[in-house]
Amino acid sequence: MVARGLAGTNIYDIVRVGRQRLLGEVVEIRTDNYSIQVYEETEGIGPGQPVYPTGEPLSVELGPGLIGSIFDGIQRPLDVINSQLGPYIARGAEYPPLSRTKLWHFLPRLKAGDKVVGGDILGVVKESALVEHKVMVPPGVEGTIKTIVEREATIENTIAEVETTVGIAGIKMLQKWPVRRPRGVTRKVQPKEPLVTGQRVIDTLFPMVKGGTSCVPGPFGSGKTVVQHQLAKWSNADIVLFVGCGERGNEMADVLLSFPELKDPRTGRPLMERTVLVANTSNMPVAAREASIFTGITIAEYYRDMGYSVALMADSTSRWAEAMREISGRLEEMPGEEGFPTYLGSRLASFYERAGAVICLGTELQEGNLSVIGSVSPPGGDLSEPVTQATLRVAKVFWSLDDRLASQRHFPAINWLTSYSLYQNIVDGFAREKIAPGWGENRKETLRILQKEAELEELVRLIGIEALSPEDKLLMEVAKIIREDFLHQNAYHEVDTYTSLENQYYMLNAILRFYSEAQEALQKGIDLSKIIEIPAKDDISRLRFVPEGDREAFRQVEQGIQQQIGALREGSKVDL
Amino acid sequence: MTSKEYLTVKDIFGPLMLVEQVEEVTYGELAEVKLSDGQTRRGRVLEIAGDRALVQVFEGTLGIGRDNVRVKFLGKGLEIGVSPDILGRVFDGAGRTIDEGPRIIPEKRLNVNGNPINPYARDYPREFIQTGISSIDGLNTLVRGQKLPIFSCSGLPHARLASQIARQAKVPGSEEAFAVVFAAMGITFEEANYFITDFNRTGALERSVIFINLAEDPPIERLAVPKMALTTAEYLAYELDMHVLVILTDMTNYSEALREVSAARKEVPGRRGYPGYLYTDLATIYERAGRIKGKKGSITQIPILTMPEDDKTHPVPDLTGYITEGQIILSRTLHLQGVYPPVDILPCLSRLKDKGIGKDRTREDHADISNQLYAAYARGKAAKELALILGEGSLTPLDRLFMDFSERLDKEFIQQGEEEDRGIEETLNLGWKLLGRLPRRELKRIRPEYLEKYHKETKE
Ligand SMILES: Nc1ncnc2c1ncn2[C@@H]1O[C@H](COP(=O)(O)OP(=O)(O)O)[C@@H](O)[C@H]1O
Numbered sequence A: 001m002v003a004r005g006l007a008g009t010n011i012y013d014i015v016r017v018g019r020q021r022l023l024g025e026v027v028e029i030r031t032d033n034y035s036i037q038v039y040e041e042t043e044g045i046g047p048g049q050p051v052y053p054t055g056e057p058l059s060v061e062l063g064p065g066l067i068g069s070i071f072d073g074i075q076r077p078l079d080v081i082n083s084q085l086g087p088y089i090a091r092g093a094e095y096p097p098l099s100r101t102k103l104w105h106f107l108p109r110l111k112a113g114d115k116v117v118g119g120d121i122l123g124v125v126k127e128s129a130l131v132e133h134k135v136m137v138p139p140g141v142e143g144t145i146k147t148i149v150e151r152e153a154t155i156e157n158t159i160a161e162v163e164t165t166v167g168i169a170g171i172k173m174l175q176k177w178p179v180r181r182p183r184g185v186t187r188k189v190q191p192k193e194p195l196v197t198g199q200r201v202i203d204t205l206f207p208m209v210k211g212g213t214s215c216v217p218g219p220f221g222s223g224k225t226v227v228q229h230q231l232a233k234w235s236n237a238d239i240v241l242f243v244g245c246g247e248r249g250n251e252m253a254d255v256l257l258s259f260p261e262l263k264d265p266r267t268g269r270p271l272m273e274r275t276v277l278v279a280n281t282s283n284m285p286v287a288a289r290e291a292s293i294f295t296g297i298t299i300a301e302y303y304r305d306m307g308y309s310v311a312l313m314a315d316s317t318s319r320w321a322e323a324m325r326e327i328s329g330r331l332e333e334m335p336g337e338e339g340f341p342t343y344l345g346s347r348l349a350s351f352y353e354r355a356g357a358v359i360c361l362g363t364e365l366q367e368g369n370l371s372v373i374g375s376v377s378p379p380g381g382d383l384s385e386p387v388t389q390a391t392l393r394v395a396k397v398f399w400s401l402d403d404r405l406a407s408q409r410h411f412p413a414i415n416w417l418t419s420y421s422l423y424q425n426i427v428d429g430f431a432r433e434k435i436a437p438g439w440g441e442n443r444k445e446t447l448r449i450l451q452k453e454a455e456l457e458e459l460v461r462l463i464g465i466e467a468l469s470p471e472d473k474l475l476m477e478v479a480k481i482i483r484e485d486f487l488h489q490n491a492y493h494e495v496d497t498y499t500s501l502e503n504q505y506y507m508l509n510a511i512l513r514f515y516s517e518a519q520e521a522l523q524k525g526i527d528l529s530k531i532i533e534i535p536a537k538d539d540i541s542r543l544r545f546v547p548e549g550d551r552e553a554f555r556q557v558e559q560g561i562q563q564q565i566g567a568l569r570e571g572s573k574v575d576l
Numbered sequence B: 001m002t003s004k005e006y007l008t009v010k011d012i013f014g015p016l017m018l019v020e021q022v023e024e025v026t027y028g029e030l031a032e033v034k035l036s037d038g039q040t041r042r043g044r045v046l047e048i049a050g051d052r053a054l055v056q057v058f059e060g061t062l063g064i065g066r067d068n069v070r071v072k073f074l075g076k077g078l079e080i081g082v083s084p085d086i087l088g089r090v091f092d093g094a095g096r097t098i099d100e101g102p103r104i105i106p107e108k109r110l111n112v113n114g115n116p117i118n119p120y121a122r123d124y125p126r127e128f129i130q131t132g133i134s135s136i137d138g139l140n141t142l143v144r145g146q147k148l149p150i151f152s153c154s155g156l157p158h159a160r161l162a163s164q165i166a167r168q169a170k171v172p173g174s175e176e177a178f179a180v181v182f183a184a185m186g187i188t189f190e191e192a193n194y195f196i197t198d199f200n201r202t203g204a205l206e207r208s209v210i211f212i213n214l215a216e217d218p219p220i221e222r223l224a225v226p227k228m229a230l231t232t233a234e235y236l237a238y239e240l241d242m243h244v245l246v247i248l249t250d251m252t253n254y255s256e257a258l259r260e261v262s263a264a265r266k267e268v269p270g271r272r273g274y275p276g277y278l279y280t281d282l283a284t285i286y287e288r289a290g291r292i293k294g295k296k297g298s299i300t301q302i303p304i305l306t307m308p309e310d311d312k313t314h315p316v317p318d319l320t321g322y323i324t325e326g327q328i329i330l331s332r333t334l335h336l337q338g339v340y341p342p343v344d345i346l347p348c349l350s351r352l353k354d355k356g357i358g359k360d361r362t363r364e365d366h367a368d369i370s371n372q373l374y375a376a377y378a379r380g381k382a383a384k385e386l387a388l389i390l391g392e393g394s395l396t397p398l399d400r401l402f403m404d405f406s407e408r409l410d411k412e413f414i415q416q417g418e419e420e421d422r423g424i425e426e427t428l429n430l431g432w433k434l435l436g437r438l439p440r441r442e443l444k445r446i447r448p449e450y451l452e453k454y455h456k457e458t459k460e
């Protein structure tokens, strides 16, 4: 849509279009022709209708009240829209994202006379039972606090005054920030801690770190959304931002209905108390879908600036890329690969670049981090397509979901031969200290066994299993145990859904213990068939159901393995 | 609203017309296209730039020239008239009745586009629908408010399967009103007739609303059919409190019509010439399924599509699978082996089954046994492949058991009669019977307590 006579309006400014005042963004200016991308369905809009400039770029509101909310791609509050307008999103709906009337108890941390710069924490507000909202001096403001009081305040009340070189700045809890511009930091630092997800194949084999980036490509039905939901539920971030970008409405309903019920394993509080949702589902307007990723990451950065560990899940970045493609197509830009705009790669990169471990703004130089996990939905599951390829260039972890595994219902269907994590060393270092010295060795041994299994499978297809040596057959048995009893993890089982790093280590240790004992027994001439018949082998498969904190169960299984294989050895001595 | 008639058609290309010097025309507006021979067709405004409107003609542009046509813009979008009397009636792709029934006096007229459902307003679908078909109920359970398509191939019995579902679908223990909305897009007369005859035979017709656009009908008219069908379904579900099953067939024909319009507009084509917005367009159809908090009725969708060249990575099945809540895939191989319904279970999925099954819904062991049947079947199929290369002698005795299991599953569990309506207990017990031939320690997907309770090892 093209409008004229908008002098004074900048590119990416927001305008209101037509009698229904639909929200739009100026995406191109050519002399007096302003191309407007409307965020809503345009039926009923036509030439001659008015366009109202707002003079502001697309921005989000930041302040207490974000936690537990659900917004659309342009931060309209979907719960408010539902209660005001009913179950359908009518066009032109205009409601502020954050409540203007709700009172928050502001508790100062600084006092009059203190010197402050942007990013300094003036005080706190209890936003939810889990989240202490830190009220920060807006970036760019610098000076001396003149007044600051403990009080009940709305987000628009002034809670402090700062004397700056250009006069007195009244500070409110409400801030605005243009979504397309990253929020500033003092500097980026190396990530150093794992983002623990409780998913065994992830934490043990292809780990993620706080402040890292990862991607989850896979065809439909391979488990992208379940991986994202599992991470949103169980990862040890302080704040979770879930962006449902161009995907299913029912998946958002699922989060909305289950998160208030599910308990954070670390605090025992409902997960919703640390979660913000951005939902621009596939049937909602495409332009707002394009904005949803920016809206989400800006809110995420805001909590990072408070010194929190924030994790953002974007499901799916392919739908975001497709929204860019549609918009670019309408502007008749020169298309790049498969019709995507030529700036696809740089946009994706700049999105993932907003992740990171950082030293926040402010005098305290506190640390915060923002992790980004994006799913990718390649057409036909073909990873050579542009969005996957552009993503792989920037994301440091690749969880490759595999159709074949999914169809066998081996979940999470993360292919252990093709996936990778560039954070293995960081996590090894951390786990060596905090979990067990053997962490890294166990991981390497496990991956070795799985790779060898793949080679042997090729061989079996050519010459049959009987042609393998007992050692190789044993390795295939162990690989099967690793796959079925360790890597496979049922997201819908109340215990299996989450495993702590400690338990992951003990489980794997028991399996590898079985392997080494069995290898020794084989060398002593004991029949493989006898070894794999020992009852303790079946006990391994039950370790996934061991509740957190029960060390004894693991010890018993290892002991069982040792005794039973030991008994075979004794028995064979007697035979001799 | 203007009642002005324009004689200013400038270009005609494909199903589109460019009309010049128009005033106060808006996006999406409906147009009446009058030919000098008295014919009237309908169109929709796709684009306006200055005083030029691009109009898509539903019935196609055949016979239209620059000087035999007048265009009038109607000041509103495409609408459909609804009232309780539409039940039992048959409409064409333009929404006109084509049966012998009396004239329908609409209670109201509804814009067919519909606004997006607010995700916050959705209630998560979790009520088990028993279709009486084991491969669906046991392994890929359907729930009220789900969108579960059938991916088929030309020549396979998807129509029979969909009819069987429509005939047998019930929520055990519930007596609520339900209805069927059937939308045919570009299918053959025989196939459409099969459904109507079957609905008639079983008495389902009187609680059905049928929209028919056949292969020989104007392709562009297809584009409005699912929207009319779903608007009708929404009326029945949310205003008359009915549980509505919507069958849309064939979504591949629908997508081809969309491609035709896109090509005429000279848009940058995406994969196989389909427009880049095919995903979004299909989503606006499929996402109209669901449950809404506070509403009694529901909309369950079973779209049917044929996969060109039996290829599920073709854009239409691929994008559909990315939007719908699972898929039932039919296989030519099973069909040739005489298995009905020829459901190829491995690539099938019901994403909503997890919350729709289990204790108090179907049975406590349902999730576990379903996972186990899958894992064992996959293992059996792999063994079979190996046996094809190296001979059965190359298999271990255990692998032979699994291979045998997968063959039995095809013949005893998936295979069933077209009139056979299996209860969920029967389906689950059948699964346990088949698992009886496998040693218990191999059944790792099932909780020990259920193994104890349900698993009886049987030897040949
Ligand atoms: N970890 C898991 N445990 C159990 N089931 C899973 C798991 N991951 C995926 N699934 C199954 O696979 C289905 C599809 O997963 P989903 O994440 O929705 O796929 P995608 O987003 O890739 O299309 C889910 O509905 C569920 O039945």
Ligand SMILES: [Mg+2]
Pocket: A224, A225, A226, A247, A315
């Ligand atoms: Mg998904």
